[in-house]
Amino acid sequence: MEDPMYSLQDVIQCDLCETPVPPKHCDICHIHLCKACVRKHLSDESKHHYIVPFKLHGITPKCARHSTEVCTQLCTTCYIPVCHLCVASSEHEQHTKEDILNWFETIREIIQKDLQDLEKSIYPKYQEAATNIQVQRADVKKCSQKLTTALDKQGEALHTEIDTIIREMKSEIDDMDAQHIAAIDQQEIAINHTIPEITQVILDLKRLLDTSDFCLVSEYIYTSRTEEFRNLPAQFQVTLPAFTPQEINREQIHQQIGSLSELAITFLLDEPRILTDIQTEHNRLYSVSCLNDSEFWTCGYDDYIMRLYNLQGELLRSVQTKSGHNSYDIAVTRGGGLVYTDYWDRSINLVSGTQIQTLITLQGWRPLYLCSTASGDLLVIMDSEDDYETKLVRYSSSTQKQSIQWDDQGKPLYTSGYGYKNLSENRNFDICVADIDAGAVVVVSAAGKLRFRYTGPPSTPQESFRPHGISTDSRGNILTSDGYKHRIHIIDQDGHFLRYINNCGLLGPCGLCVDARDNLFVAKYTGKVKKLQYYK
Numbered sequence: 376m377e378d379p380m381y382s383l384q385d386v387i388q389c390d391l392c393e394t395p396v397p398p399k400h401c402d403i404c405h406i407h408l409c410k411a412c413v414r415k416h417l418s419d420e421s422k423h424h425y426i427v428p429f430k431l432h433g434i435t436p437k438c439a440r441h442s443t444e445v446c447t448q449l450c451t452t453c454y455i456p457v458c459h460l461c462v463a464s465s466e467h468e469q470h471t472k473e474d475i476l477n478w479f480e481t482i483r484e485i486i487q488k489d490l491q492d493l494e495k496s497i498y499p500k501y502q503e504a505a506t507n508i509q510v511q512r513a514d515v516k517k518c519s520q521k522l523t524t525a526l527d528k529q530g531e532a533l534h535t536e537i538d539t540i541i542r543e544m545k546s547e548i549d550d551m552d553a554q555h556i557a558a559i560d561q562q563e564i565a566i567n568h569t570i571p572e573i574t575q576v577i578l579d580l581k582r583l584l585d586t587s588d589f590c591l592v593s594e595y596i597y598t599s600r601t602e603e604f605r606n607l608p609a610q611f612q613v614t615l616p617a618f619t620p621q622e623i624n625r626e627q628i629h630q631q632i633g634s635l636s637e638l639a640i641t642f643l644l645d646e647p648r649i650l651t652d653i654q655t656e657h658n659r660l661y662s663v664s665c666l667n668d669s670e671f672w673t674c675g676y677d678d679y680i681m682r683l684y685n686l687q688g689e690l691l692r693s694v695q696t697k698s699g700h701n702s703y704d705i706a707v708t709r710g711g712g713l714v715y716t717d718y719w720d721r722s723i724n725l726v727s728g729t730q731i732q733t734l735i736t737l738q739g740w741r742p743l744y745l746c747s748t749a750s751g752d753l754l755v756i757m758d759s760e761d762d763y764e765t766k767l768v769r770y771s772s773s774t775q776k777q778s779i780q781w782d783d784q785g786k787p788l789y790t791s792g793y794g795y796k797n798l799s800e801n802r803n804f805d806i807c808v809a810d811i812d813a814g815a816v817v818v819v820s821a822a823g824k825l826r827f828r829y830t831g832p833p834s835t836p837q838e839s840f841r842p843h844g845i846s847t848d849s850r851g852n853i854l855t856s857d858g859y860k861h862r863i864h865i866i867d868q869d870g871h872f873l874r875y876i877n878n879c880g881l882l883g884p885c886g887l888c889v890d891a892r893d894n895l896f897v898a899k900y901t902g903k904v905k906k907l908q909y910y911k
Contacts, residue, residue: 391415400432401425403445423447423459427476434479448472499834507871522635529632551616558611565608573604641850641910643865647876650894651906653688662886663898664707671888671896672713673904674702681705681715681726686906697724697731704744704797709751716742716755718793723755723770735773743793748800752776756789756796756808765789765796767806779806779823788817788825797886801847801868809842809855816842816855818870829853831864832872844887844898854895856884863887863897865909879907
């Protein structure tokens with residue numbers, strides 16, 4: 376907007392000397408003044424004066440108690456504008472006062488700062504959150520459709536199985552009917568065969584009764600067939616089949632169908648709680664890995680000893696690396712063992728009990744960072760001996776199962792060299808790598824396909840981002856530490872920024888791990904480990 380003083384400079388003049396564009400104004404006398412005339416005007420001591428910049432003329436309010444006076448000061452005790460008569464009164468005599476122009480400028484600076492915060496930081500965050508709300512709504516529908524499809528598929532499978540069983544039982548009934556009819560047919564044949572014989576015997580006996588031939592009658596005692604016909608031929612007993620329906624058990628059917636996990640709605644705490652703050656024996660702590668909810672392993676750059684602590688800060692165990700070199704990274708396996716990488720002798724080792732077993736020795740590559748997966752595999756980031764290439768390799772025991780190095784355009788997924796590239800497997804089996812030199816969290820699917828790169832919140836595109844440690848929780852959220860900005864980013868499994876953790880004394884956060892209860896362990900470079908609760 377054009378400055379009114381300059382847009383009207385043909386009419387705005389010093390009221391004493393007619394100098395154009397006067398920079399000052401007396402807010403009591405209501406006249407414009409050039410710099411040269413200010414002193415002359417103030418020399419008139421017959422009345423009070425209050426000189427302000429021209430742009431601020433008219434800011435002095437009328438006094439509520441003295442209608443002919445204007446307020447040139449603010450009583451900061453009563454927080455009301457006061458004129459010179461009020462200042463001289465006993466009511467405000469002992470109160471602190473401040474020049475109203477200075478106060479006005481102070482408030483304007485606060486307003487300007489708030490405006491800048493709202494426009495540049497707060498409003499973009501709300502816009503981003505509003506966008507994420509729509510994404511969440513779409514995700515609810517996608518999840519519901521996915522669950523419904525899975526249920527329909529399971530229902531179809533159960534219906535198919537039931538139909539198959541019914542068909543099989545009906546086939547059994549048909550088979551039993553055929554056996555029964557065959558037995559009846561056999562009996563019918565035997566009976567039908569015997570009936571004519573009996574008929575003939577009856578006729579023969581009637582003729583014998585009519586004859587007086589002694590010899591013929593006396594022979595009958597040897598030829599009688601009556602006993603032969605007394606029992607019906609091919610007699611059989613039948614136990615008819617019966618169907619006994621089982622009482623329909625809804626619970627058993629439900630078990631056959633499967634179960635739905637509960638909907639869990641949790642909220643990230645605005646102020647995460649510090650549950651434990653432990654000083655370890657490391658001077659340059661780097662990595663932390665949870666053995667369980669109350670014990671954790673640590674390793675650092677300062678020595679070649681890995682240490683196990685409890686939440687009381689008690690050292691439970693110390694393990695020296697097999698080679699005498701410091702371990703580059705550590706991870707706890709699904710079975711509770713400790714694995715570590717030895718960059719210098721190219722090995723990946725397992726600590727089990729008092730024994731250290733070398734699982735893998737690399738050729739032409741050096742292991743950097745690693746994590747243990749839900750399936751028991753090991754994921755290892757490694758770089759070539761010439762530092763020109765970096766790749767991620769999946770091992771089952773000591774057998775290589777997968778190598779992830781390039782995207783679909785044939786470009787490297789990860790920066791080369793031994794800069795920090797911590798990694799973690801998410802609950803959806805994505806592999807998340809915090810690549811500090813790339814300034815990004817690189818997330819690929821279990822198949823090794825790039826899903827997204829997170830380079831910081833969209834509302835802060837000009838800020839540098841140096842991800843260091845990384846971990847994931849039971850909700851599928853990804854946590855990554857930025858040691859240079861002293862904060863932890865929380866993003867969801869699709870790369871949407873959720874919030875920072877930056878208010879728990881996190882000076883130089885490095886390694887991260889999350890326990891089974893979603894408590895966050897933070898390894899600080901200074902040697903401390905903090906345990907935080909960030910969900911409610």
